[in-house]
Amino acid sequence: MDRTTDPAPPRTCPVTAFGRLREQGPVVAMPGTAMGATSLVTRHDDVHALLLDPRFRNDPATVPGAGDVVGSVMTTLGLPPELAHLGRGLLVRDGADHARLRRLVSRAFTVRRVAGLRPRVEELTADLLDDVAAAGADGSPVDLVAAVFHELPIAVICELVGVPVEQRGLWRELAGLLAAPDPARMPAVAHAVVAQVHELVAARRADPRDDLVDALVAVHDDGDRLTTDELDVLLFDMVVAGFETTAHVLSRATLALLTRPDQLAILRAEPWRWPTAVHEIVRTCGAVPVSTPRHASTDVVVGGTPIAAGEAVTAGLVTANFDPRHHDRPDELDVTREPGRGEGHLGFGQGVHYCLGAALARQEIEVALHALVERFPALRLAEPADGPSELGFERLVSFEVRVDAH
Template identity: 60%
Template sequence: MDTTTGPTSTDDTPAPPDGGAGCPMTAFGRLREQGPVADGPGFTSQGSRIVTRYEDARDMLTDPRFRSDASAVDGAENGLGGILETMGVPEDLSFLSGSLASRDGADHARLRKLVSRTFTVRRVNALRPRVAQITGQLLDDIALAGADGKPVDLIPTLAYPVPITVICELVGVPEQDRGLWREFAGLFTAPDPQRMPELSRAIVAQIRALIAARRAEPADDLVTGLVEVHDEDGDRLTETEMITMLFDLVTAGFETTAHLIPKSAQALLSRPDQLAALRAEPDLWPRAVHELVRTCGPIPVSLPRYAAEDVEVDGVRIPAGSTVLAGLTSGNFDPRVREHPEELDVRRETGRGEGHIGFGHGAHYCLGAALARQETEVTLRALFDRFPQLRLAEDDGPSRLGFERLPELRVLVS
């Protein structure tokens, strides 16, 4: 079979979680049931392919025939560069597309090793009291804001401040500079090509200034660690690599979690049976977070990979040079690997591994996954413990377990 659509769906295709035409799960569910490979967004002039089913997507993310570096594949176009260009990142900052996500093999391993110690389980566990402290302070503010019965929007009051504070403290971004980072990262989900050039240049300038500051006065943060590696063995980490890595870590280190927290809160508030289970059995929280990542994860597809040769995926040929994406959302709701995937079940057994590909898989598995899970667990658990009468300000029925941007999440705290 030499197509990118595969067989058509049958009438017994499982219904998507929301069932409505506007739900992202509906569109991705249809793609998955139409075939194992589907046409994807046009990050390049050739478009892209999405591997739609769980097992295939998981295999693709570890298949060495799918490269992350477009320059190493004949006929491939740099999809990551295309994404940045579409968002409005100016040409003079095109080097930012040369991130960890666009590296392969020993080159990728070299860079990843330099930052992986920052996200070890031990280091993340040591951050738990700080995450709890930050959350507690924000919940105090929420209690005051909602004391008179007025709705409180959880996104600006809780979901964004927790992860941006934590990742900026880890990296070493000064408190007075974090507002700019928050505004910049917001453009990754609500693109504004007019605003992006100015903001992205300001962010890179801040990074350069931070590197210079840590050379003059080291601190216990990631920037200092990277500076020391560069200065002691300059051929291991270039200045451009430092800038790109810090750029990636801060933006990726909070944006996903900032969307996962409110989506998860909304999902639990609109499914009282699931929230009741967590309140009755708090030990379920770690398992529940995996289920929330599976169903509420805000990232629908992986970053681009490139077929180094013709590859067949479940009978569908993907030509060499193609831009290929792993369908994270479509795979996580694949009925071939779990029963009733459309349901949020905080008691769901994950089996081997995590039971989802919300954080990717293989060598490019999300560096900050453990931190994201911890922040989500600590924040949500504290929120529901602090406000036992918490409810949605506007009850529109079950939430869509998708990744679309939430302009607000208004709740009543008493």
């Protein structure tokens, strides 16, 4: 079967546009991006299998003929050559190298540590919502993206890492540059954050505390420890993976719920549904439409399509999550939907590269959305919508609501 190329579709709902690709074929060509030219695997079962297949490697350096994907992304972000190790995170490692690093990090990033952070997440959320209440008390619109959805994830990351409050401005700036790259500003900010990480590591070695840096400094396996560069990479990855993605889901989900009052009413009447509803929210409002490219280490057949050794393919997470072959009524947000086996979506990936921070992300989404809709019974869009919002992954730069009861 030949993979086909779809002409550029007219501007439409991004989920619809990706859905056209899925219905066009199980593997379709994608134009070149910062990650290079790839083929997109579109259908749920094929995407799921791809994410589990060890014949596809995330590290292009281990596959002859693969391009320099990491270098391209570093250039796009504006990260300088002397910080090239920041591009060598868990997502671009494979095999024993990946397993070693993941094993060490998992000992620090435990369920107990994430669960123990929940009261602080609740407290941080309540403080931010106090500010929203004050700003919107007179009926003025409040931008939830700026007031809450960008502030909460970076505050949680800094709490987890142990960054003092007075030093968090740099982390906010770094997070902003990762969302909207500015190569002119990135080098200075990235250098400053790495220097701050080194200071934190030195401080924890001298005076241990119960935070993630302390745990990462302490972890070892038969004498094996994380190197300084590896600590830099892991903490940098937390900002990359934990800020924009969570902020995005929070904003898209709030918009989706406010334009689907029947779904919001169910969650207000039956708040015990929130943990399960978060899976449906990630399925329909996930921030990452496609995976990083994976390179075939040998000739492979995917969805009846031959992939030659060295070729790059990308897993269509959004096309899989809306695939009618796997999901009933996939284009509907249904907070009562039971996930079935697993999570019911591929928003956090699958297999050995499954998102390490998934539990923390789910916790933040649940806590923040539950608190928001409970705190403000009159919560509504600043400008009424014509109908249900589009689902999907497109970033909301701002999102204004009114919270007063008038």
